[in-house]
Amino acid sequence: QSVLTQPPSVSAAPGQKVTISCSGSSSNIGNNYVSWYQQLPGTAPKLLIYENNKRPSGIPDRFSGSKSGTSATLGITGLQTGDEADFYCGTWDSSLSAVVFGGGTKLTVL
Amino acid sequence: QVQLQESGPGLVKPSETLSLTCAVSGYSITSGYYWGWIRQSPGKGLEWIGSIYHSGSTYYNPSLKSRVTISVDTSKNQFSLKLSSVTAADTAVYYCARLLGGSYAFGYWGQGTLVTVSS
Numbered sequence: 001q002s003v004l005t006q007p008p009s010v011s012a013a014p015g016q017k018v019t020i021s022c023s024g025s026s027s028n029i030g031n032n033y034v035s036w037y038q039q040l041p042g043t044a045p046k047l048l049i050y051e052n053n054k055r056p057s058g059i060p061d062r063f064s065g066s067k068s069g070t071s072a073t074l075g076i077t078g079l080q081t082g083d084e085a086d087f088y089c090g091t092w093d094s095s096l097s098a099v100v101f102g103g104g105t106k107l108t109v110l
Numbered sequence: 111q112v113q114l115q116e117s118g119p120g121l122v123k124p125s126e127t128l129s130l131t132c133a134v135s136g137y138s139i140t141s142g143y144y145w146g147w148i149r150q151s152p153g154k155g156l157e158w159i160g161s162i163y164h165s166g167s168t169y170y171n172p173s174l175k176s177r178v179t180i181s182v183d184t185s186k187n188q189f190s191l192k193l194s195s196v197t198a199a200d201t202a203v204y205y206c207a208r209l210l211g212g213s214y215a216f217g218y219w220g221q222g223t224l225v226t227v228s229s
Contacts, residue, residue: 035216045216050210050217098173099146101155102155103155
């Protein structure tokens, strides 16, 4: 059971938009920055979003992040088949004194 | 460009110690930032193991703290993980990574190395 809760799967058609939620508590998301990672099959995770809504160099603006209270959301617009991957949210948990991750969400582009 | 590469035995016997090294290129560990280890059991999610600063300051996942040691060798520009008393539950792909700053976001990752615990 992960500290952060994500839906196991989401799906959408090519060209459409999808959002992935990440729910936590005041000890983690509520008071710390959230990051998002994309893990393509058989590869290492790749940072998509940090500090809730910032994109590292090279990440297209199709990917966006937001946070409200104890929840965070990753948005992906203009879906491509190459976006099919597992997505993870992560943050610091002040009560656990640990970096924590969500259980992951599998994106299927139909 | 920062690059990280994990190395170490791919097979470890139960009750023994898992040892991995992460070689860093394109950036000097002594220049700053925290470095860390994350693992992923087959078909499962990500689990943070712990992190270290170039000064040697460490912090570990409380659930693994009693078995984990992370150290840094600045002369070789690498850092290492030791996990003692391993069981089959420690079978996972182990990644080394570098934090992006103060936000606990891992901006650079190694390719990962699979470690299987089996007799």
